[in-house]
Every structure is written in C-alpha cells, then in structure tokens.
Amino acid sequence: LWTSSNIVDDAIARIREQVGSNKVLLGLSGGVDSSVVAALLHKAIGDQLTCVFVDNGLLRLHEGDQVMAMFAENMGIKVIRANAEQLFLSKLVGVADPEQKRKIIGNTFIEIFDQEATKLTNVKFLAQGTIYPDVIESAGAKTGKAHVIKSHHNVGGLPEDMQFELVEPLRELFKDEVRQLGLELGLPYDMVYRHPFPGPGLGVRILGEVKKEYADTLRKADAIFIEELHRADLYHKVSQAFAVFLPVKSVGVVGDGRRYEYVIALRAVETIDFMTARWAHLPYEFLERVSNRIINEISGISRVTYDISSKPPATIEWE
C-alpha cells in the first residue's frame, strides 16, 4: 500500500543500507527535490550528511538566508553556504546569449561545488534529487528522443573525475509523491508547493547581459509580485509566476520631467506539465495593485507589462 509514511520508512531503510556509516554530500538548491532529499537523508543518517548550498547571486530576495534558516538553523542539518555571487557575476560580464549564460552558470556551479567537496574528507556518496521524470527525460536524451530545448543544469553534468557513488532516493517517485513525502517529513507546505525556479535563476530572467544592479531591481519586483499573489490567495492557483527584467528604457513622466527607465514584465501561467501553458487570467485589479507597488516602491522602474503569450510558441521563461 502506498502511503507517504510507508515510503519514508522504506526510503530510510534503503538509505541506511546503502550508505552504512559513510559520509554523504548533497547539493542543496532550496528547490523541492533537493530539499526533500536533505530532510530524508537527515532523518536517515543525521550528521553523516553535509549539504553544500551555492549562492550564485541569482537567487530571489532573501532566498539564501531562508534556505539557511530552514535547513541549518531549524532542522539542524549541516549546510555549507558558498557565497559565490561575485564569481558568477564576473563570469557573466558581456555575455548576452541565453544558452551561453546557462552553460556558464551551470559550469560555475560545478566548479564551486567541486571546490567545497574537496575540502571535505572521506565523503563516499553524493546524493541527488533526481526524480522519475528526470530519469525518463535523460534516458530519452541519450537516445535522442527528448527534445532538449534548454540545457537543464540540475540533471547530470557532474565531472567524471568525482569519485562518488550516487544516492538518489527519489528516483522512482513522481513530483506529487515527492511533495507528499516532503510534507510527511515536516517541510512547510509553502516550500513543498513552491513554484519551480530554474537552475540558472534570475540569470535567465534578466534579458541579455546580467548585471548586479538589474538582479537587485528584479529581486524587489519579483518579491512584490509573489507577495501580492499570496495575499490575494492566487499563488497556488497559478503554476508558475515571476517577474522579468527588460534592459530597455521607456519614457515616464514625473512632475514636469521625463525619465527613461527600465521595464518589468510579469509572467504567470497555468499548466499541468510545463510543456504547454496558458497565461493566467489574473484579475485586472490585482495586476493594477502589483504594477502600482512596483513602480512606486522600486526606483528605476516606470513601466510594468503583463505577458499574455501562451506556450507554444512562447516559452514560460523569456530566455
């Protein structure tokens, strides 16, 4: 019988059997899958688990601190935070091509993760939040069946010379099962049912070249949008919502002066499988409130637009 408590017990027994008294390393992103793996491994093997959380400077407002608060402070999990914003941003200078940005962010992640890993001694296992759809997707990719439109850096991609055995306790589970498991393990509802966030983070939500100034502005706009979605009880009614930074300047008037400032686009979609999606028909009054707040509270933004394109042909992300 499938119940999430059976699954937890079963997974814990299997992890203990596989790992024994060895040390395990986990790359914690703060996303649902790696978070559930962290909670599960911690329950199974306690302090034998060490997590590495790479802050790439492309996370959402306060996200790094929240990850540390939840896992390190509340749950007592060993988490090493690698603050690598400067390295990521310096590698992205002058790079405007989305796939190039993905590659750089993915490779830099591996570089930092590798650095942190080599500082630890006697680690035998590497845990990953691979879930069943990832297994199918990457099997398809090998035979050329899957349509790899964007390189997703969270699947595979670890250097060949890393001498680890893999622990993948979610490998046979679908997303909704992973979520149930997360709840069973005591992770908060809001974390377990969070919208997906791409590995390259804000790096693909700032169109073209990434700059710290743009990221800081985008973080504030995105936080307002998400906060208002929660407040209006709309967050869980859409599948994914976020703000996008457009590095173009449009005109605005303040008093009798004209200002040329950047544009924020809001994106919210409804979808089952993320392969096709419909733009979410959010209420006008709601959009008005979000737009007013963004324009009033964030300097440098004087125009907000709402994306009314569906997928296909428009993708969910703008890059």
Ligand code: XMP
């Ligand atoms: P698109 O934009 O292709 O997005 O319609 C479909 C889903 O995939 C997410 N996405 C990514 N996730 N790395 C990720 O881990 C990526 O490079 C990436 N690109 C898109 C996107 O957020 C949406 O949920």
